[in-house]
Amino acid sequence: MNIRLLLLLCGLILTSCHGAKYHYKQGNKFAEAHMLKPAVTEYKKALDKKPEKVNFLIAMEHRGSALLEELYTNYRFADGNDSLSVYKFLEAAKWTTYLKKYISVDRYEGFYEVDYQQQLSSYINAVYKRSKLLIRSRSFDKAQIRLIELETLKPGFRDVKELLTFSEVEPIYTKALTLFEQGSYRAAFAVIEPILLKYPKQQELRTLKCEALSRGTYRLGIISDAQITGKAATISAALQSRLISALFSNKDPFIELLDRTNFNLLQNEQQAIINGGTSEEAVTQELLSAHAYLKVVVTGVDEEEGLLISQNKTGYERYYVDKKDDEGKTVKEAKYTKVRYREFTKENKVHYTAQLTLTDRATSKIIAVEIFEYSNSDRTHYIDYSGNNLFPGYWKYQNKAHHSDRPEINESKRRQLARLKQASKSVKSPITMRKDAVASFASRSASAVQLLKLEP
Numbered sequence: 001m002n003i004r005l006l007l008l009l010c011g012l013i014l015t016s017c018h019g020a021k022y023h024y025k026q027g028n029k030f031a032e033a034h035m036l037k038p039a040v041t042e043y044k045k046a047l048d049k050k051p052e053k054v055n056f057l058i059a060m061e062h063r064g065s066a067l068l069e070e071l072y073t074n075y076r077f078a079d080g081n082d083s084l085s086v087y088k089f090l091e092a093a094k095w096t097t098y099l100k101k102y103i104s105v106d107r108y109e110g111f112y113e114v115d116y117q118q119q120l121s122s123y124i125n126a127v128y129k130r131s132k133l134l135i136r137s138r139s140f141d142k143a144q145i146r147l148i149e150l151e152t153l154k155p156g157f158r159d160v161k162e163l164l165t166f167s168e169v170e171p172i173y174t175k176a177l178t179l180f181e182q183g184s185y186r187a188a189f190a191v192i193e194p195i196l197l198k199y200p201k202q203q204e205l206r207t208l209k210c211e212a213l214s215r216g217t218y219r220l221g222i223i224s225d226a227q228i229t230g231k232a233a234t235i236s237a238a239l240q241s242r243l244i245s246a247l248f249s250n251k252d253p254f255i256e257l258l259d260r261t262n263f264n265l266l267q268n269e270q271q272a273i274i275n276g277g278t279s280e281e282a283v284t285q286e287l288l289s290a291h292a293y294l295k296v297v298v299t300g301v302d303e304e305e306g307l308l309i310s311q312n313k314t315g316y317e318r319y320y321v322d323k324k325d326d327e328g329k330t331v332k333e334a335k336y337t338k339v340r341y342r343e344f345t346k347e348n349k350v351h352y353t354a355q356l357t358l359t360d361r362a363t364s365k366i367i368a369v370e371i372f373e374y375s376n377s378d379r380t381h382y383i384d385y386s387g388n389n390l391f392p393g394y395w396k397y398q399n400k401a402h403h404s405d406r407p408e409i410n411e412s413k414r415r416q417l418a419r420l421k422q423a424s425k426s427v428k429s430p431i432t433m434r435k436d437a438v439a440s441f442a443s444r445s446a447s448a449v450q451l452l453k454l455e456p
Contacts, residue, residue, distance in 0.1 A: 065103060071092035074092075082120075083123055089119070127146050186216055213253055219290045222295075235352070235434060236298045242441075242442035306349070306427075314339075316392075318336055343420070345380065346380050356372070372444050374441065382421070385417075
């Protein structure tokens with residue numbers, strides 16, 4: 001923990017543990033320095049702990065009255081400056097409320113109210129006029145500061161709320177309208193959306209937002225490729241379906257999908273799209289409404305189903321026998337017997353490539369091309385053995401010793417074999433990894449489309 005933070009925390013804990021007398025003494029120190037606000041704050045803490053203590057009450061009465069007298073004197077001296085008078089009075093009123101529980105404040109309550117209301121009225125009328133002038137001059141940021149001040153000083157004053165809304169909405173509307181007229185429909189939509197959430201009844205904003213969405217909607221024709229065959233065609237079909245779901249998941253309001261992958265297109269229509277042609281005779285009316293054609297196909301498939309490789313292994317199993325030690329006590333002695341076990345390995349691998357092509361319908365110009373790769377593998381490695389305490393090692397004859405016998409009596413190797421005995425015997429199939437590849441290609445393709453921020 002940061003040392004400064006620790007010291008601050010300790011200080012807060014110690015302060016909270018201080019008794020009433022400590023706060024009383026602290027109050028006296030502040031009072032001697034004529035720091036009346038912290039002084040009465042300390043007296044309050046003392047009285048909250050011991051409310052009947054006479055010397056605490058006397059100190060609070062004395063210093064609290066002095067503070068209020070000082071604050072109201074400052075208010076009187078501010079006469080002629082409505083702004084200063086208002087805020088000096090509000091400060092004095094705040095401390096009056098703070099001290100009311102502990103001292104008599106009757107002489108202050110209501111005494112200056114008439115004067116204050118006159119000054120307040122004069123001040124807020126001046127601020128109101130200034131705010132309207134700022135709005136007329138389109139200084140909306142400055143107007144908002146003044147209007148927020150008015151709403152704080154006198155909630156519900158005239159049409160301040162409406163002016164505040166206007167001063168916030170108008171510059172946003174103007175900015176969005178400029179972007180709209182420039183053809184930047186997405187940008188206009190993005191500017192409007194957050195302010196419309198705050199002010200949902202602003203019909204002009206809503207109308208402009210809807211118009212930006214209508215004009216900025218980009219229609220994508222999702223197409224397939226008749227030239228892709230075999231596994232690539234099968235995986236591509238799954239990929240196109242997953243891609244549509246991924247594009248919908250992006251929740252881009254400006255992308256409208258025209259899915260033609262699940263229809264039996266005429267050969268000439270399909271061929272025209274693949275070749276980049278857009279002749280009126282070759283494409284259906286539905287696809288002609290698209291701004292661009294999106295094609296994502298698997299171009300390479302390499303799936304390797306590994307063989308389950310089995311090997312016979314030699315090893316040693318530890319067991320214990322009872323024996324007498326030099327003192328005649330029964331102890332356990334480790335012995336090792338030669339055993340056989342089987343070791344299995346298998347590895348499946350896949351590698352796929354896919355290509356995204358986005359082609360403008362009207363010009364046949366390629367807007368974007370992306371190449372994706374996906375590689376994965378899964379491997380299983382385990383042993384089959386029914387006993388325990390197995391160690392690796394070599395032996396030539398199971399039932400008799402030989403000079404070439406090499407037991408590896410090492411605890412780390414025993415634990416390794418124990419883990420292999422418990423290891424999973426299953427391995428992810430290429431079909432499963434194929435599904436992962438499809439999900440990856442679809443997600444990456446949808447992200448690539450989203451980054452393009454397509455507009456008509």
